[in-house]
Amino acid sequence: MKRILFGLIAASAVSLSVSGQNIIKVGIIGLDTSHSSAFTELMNADSDDALARDFQVVAAYPYGSTTIENSFKKIPQNTETVKKYGVKITESISEMLDMVDVVLLETNDGRIHLDQAAEVFKSGKICYIDKPIGATLGQAIAIYELAEKYGIPIFSSSALRYSPQNDDIRAGKFGQVQGADCYSPHFVEPTHPDFGYYGIHGVETLFTVMGTGCKEVVRMNSPEQSDVVVGRWDDGRIGTFRGVMNGTYIYGGNIFTQKGAVPVGGYEGYKVLLDKIAEFFRTGIAPVSKEETLEIFAFMKASNMSRDRGGKPVTLEEAYKEGAKEARKLLKDYK
Numbered sequence: 153m154k155r156i157l158f159g160l161i162a163a164s165a166v167s168l169s170v171s172g173q174n175i176i177k178v179g180i181i182g183l184d185t186s187h188s189s190a191f192t193e194l195m196n197a198d199s200d201d202a203l204a205r206d207f208q209v210v211a212a213y214p215y216g217s218t219t220i221e222n223s224f225k226k227i228p229q230n231t232e233t234v235k236k237y238g239v240k241i242t243e244s245i246s247e248m249l250d251m252v253d254v255v256l257l258e259t260n261d262g263r264i265h266l267d268q269a270a271e272v273f274k275s276g277k278i279c280y281i282d283k284p285i286g287a288t289l290g291q292a293i294a295i296y297e298l299a300e301k302y303g304i305p306i307f308s309s310s311a312l313r314y315s316p317q318n319d320d321i322r323a324g325k326f327g328q329v330q331g332a333d334c335y336s337p338h339f340v341e342p343t344h345p346d347f348g349y350y351g352i353h354g355v356e357t358l359f360t361v362m363g364t365g366c367k368e369v370v371r372m373n374s375p376e377q378s379d380v381v382v383g384r385w386d387d388g389r390i391g392t393f394r395g396v397m398n399g400t401y402i403y404g405g406n407i408f409t410q411k412g413a414v415p416v417g418g419y420e421g422y423k424v425l426l427d428k429i430a431e432f433f434r435t436g437i438a439p440v441s442k443e444e445t446l447e448i449f450a451f452m453k454a455s456n457m458s459r460d461r462g463g464k465p466v467t468l469e470e471a472y473k474e475g476a477k478e479a480r481k482l483l484k485d486y487k
Contacts, residue, residue, distance in 0.1 A: 298483065
């Protein structure tokens with residue numbers, strides 16, 4: 153049984169409207185991903201866990217990709233799953249927004265995140281945007297700029313960022329990270345630039361353990377086998393990402409310290425991420441900075457530019473400038 157949420161709910165730049173309610177009411181945009189049903193099951197469970205005690209998914213707008221088959225074919229099943237947890241399926245995003253305090257933007261197609269997020273921002277609702285925050289670097293930049301215009305805190309993340317092992321690495325438990333090799337599955341989705349649709353899991357793992365500061369990348373490409381991107385950080389450290397295209401779906405890697413190699417954390421389920429989202433909804437403080445997320449996207453764009461140039465080095469500065477040009481064009485439609 154849900155319990156009354158004790159204490160004040162503070163959000164920087166956003167005031168969550170929960171007056172008279174026992175719990176924080178959550179709305180979902182996009183039932184075209186397993187994340188939507190998994191998050192609903194965790195939040196709407198009959199449990200004493202803080203997620204179930206303090207939050208409840210009450211409404212969902214199901215769409216959603218209309219062109220990525222692997223995504224839109226999941227909508228009917230996920231719709232039926234969340235309905236079993238008492239979630240109302242709405243006809244529009246605006247109808248859903250009238251029923252909720254906070255929003256999980258889960259649509260699996262990053263190309264439509266900007267349009268959907270803009271509607272959420274205008275409503276004044278705090279918002280988590282699932283990966284990828286946008287299909288391109290330009291879209292990611294535009295989303296952050298629009299969120300800042302409306303004073304809405306946002307963040308985006310892969311669940312791999314919050315495996316306990318990666319938390320320990322980030323906190324310095326194993327010493328200073330001198331370099332890292334990380335990997336995750338990667339498959340080509342023609343509607344998204346390389347790595348943005350799925351390989352982003354491994355790229356985000358790399359930045360989780362290395363931090364920001366990557367200056368340039370080179371990429372070696374072997375179609376239908378694997379891709380390897382080597383990044384050089386501003387302090388001379390080297391980090392690599394391998395996108396695995398064949399075989400078992402595996403996530404992980406190693407960091408290198410003065411004491412030796414230490415394994416990187418892999419997939420630990422969705423709860424580790426949802427706990428961070430819940431904290432974000434309570435406080436309005438994003439656990440992942442805009443700068444880090446945009447550097448991840450600049451890394452991916454630079455890697456694609458390197459591939460197109462036959463493996464020549466490309467700086468993230470050059471990639472970011474290209475993304476910024478795209479963002480300026482996109483934002484003309486959101487004045």
